[in-house]
Amino acid sequence: MAEPRRDTRGIVDPSALLTRVRFRRHPPAEALRRHVETYWFIDWDLPEPYASHVVPHPSVNVTFQWDEDEGPPYGEVTGVALGLFTRKLTGRGRVCGAKFWPGAFRPFAPWAPVSRWTGHALPVQDVFTRAAFTAAPRDTARAVVTPAADVARVAALDAVLLSLAPEPDPQADVARELVGRIRTDREMRRVGDLARSAGLSVRALQRLFSAYVGVSPKWIILRYRIHEALELAGTRQDVDWAALAADLGYADQAHLVRDFTATVGVPPTVYATAQQTS
Known part of the structure; x- marks a missing residue:
């Protein structure tokens, strides 16, 4: 299997972004590596708003986000973005994301073609049917994004994705x-x-x-x-x-x-x- 990229490919003006946020990548659990290319974490604490721009990869991302000044943590499934993806960063916040290998997300939501998510960002509970998402999606998001240490966030993401138990495809x-x-x-x-x-x-x-x-x-x-x-x-x-x-x-x-x-x-x-x- 190909190794995940470690460059900034796709990020528009990466130097400007990386001077404003703390960006890290981490590998997922071994059992997830045929599906997930990398975990990516971004934390920020900004005196003024900043808009990041990315030419997205053909990947589905599952993200757990917390804009601390705007509300509680939440989770999203983001399909392949057809155009430039823009994310406005304000105040303090963080994102913990799982970037799937192109083609490898379908086993996590086999009931629909991946084209269903293309160009859309949906709440995790609208895509996944496991009880952890449908009953308490905010609790799931909080468990991922609130720990201070990356190792705890990685463990929480591993637990969330492993709980979905994708069938081999x-x-x-x-x-x-x-x-x-x-x-x-x-x-x-x-x-x-x-x-x-x-x-x-x-x-x-x-x-x-x-x-x-x-x-x-x-x-x-x-x-x-x-x-x-x-x-x-x-x-x-x-x-x-x-x-x-x-x-x-x-x-x-x-x-x-x-x-x-x-x-x-x-x-x-x-x-x-x-x-x-x-």
């Missing part, structure tokens, strides 16, 4: 492996090529991704291209955009610029300049 494993192939193999640029490599028709591949990933294979190919461009724009001054466009499988530089601008909100050269001068 070979199709989830297939979907996870195929998304991993897109992520790691730059030559995998066409849906037809991915379908042939998996021994599936294009239509069967699309059905698999709708049921287990929540978005189409083409969407994921494009999203990982933007992640790559965003990472390079934020870390290098000498990006050859025409060469990068060709390397990522775009017809020309203009297509890369169009997709980047539509997703991030500014052209890649403008973003790169801002990152180098900040």
Whole structure:
């Protein structure tokens, strides 16, 4: 199985975010690692509001959140976000999240295709049917986010997710492996090529991704291209955009610029300049 990423891929202006919050990642319990890529924790105490922006991965996230000035802790299931994800941070708060491997969430809520959650954030009790969520969802959220020590939060998240007792699902494993192939193999640029490599028709591949990933294979190919461009724009001054466009499988530089601008909100050269001068 692929290792979870340890970079800031997908975060817009990561240096600005990381100077305002305390961000950590932790591995889940061994029994959860075929499903959950990583736990991620963010704590903040801000004198003024800050809006964080992320170009999301094709992953479902289960989060437990506490905005201390606004109310009690709560839990959400967030499907794949199709556009830029923005979260306004104010006062003091924290988020404890579980980022699932793309394709690996379905066994936790097998009654609906993962596309049901795409573009939506729902209370955990609306997705999971176990008594811990339906009877006392706030107690569950409080148990995860209130401990001061990360080790206690990890243990609480492990307990919550293990209590859902997902059944093995070979199709989830297939979907996870195929998304991993897109992520790691730059030559995998066409849906037809991915379908042939998996021994599936294009239509069967699309059905698999709708049921287990929540978005189409083409969407994921494009999203990982933007992640790559965003990472390079934020870390290098000498990006050859025409060469990068060709390397990522775009017809020309203009297509890369169009997709980047539509997703991030500014052209890649403008973003790169801002990152180098900040």
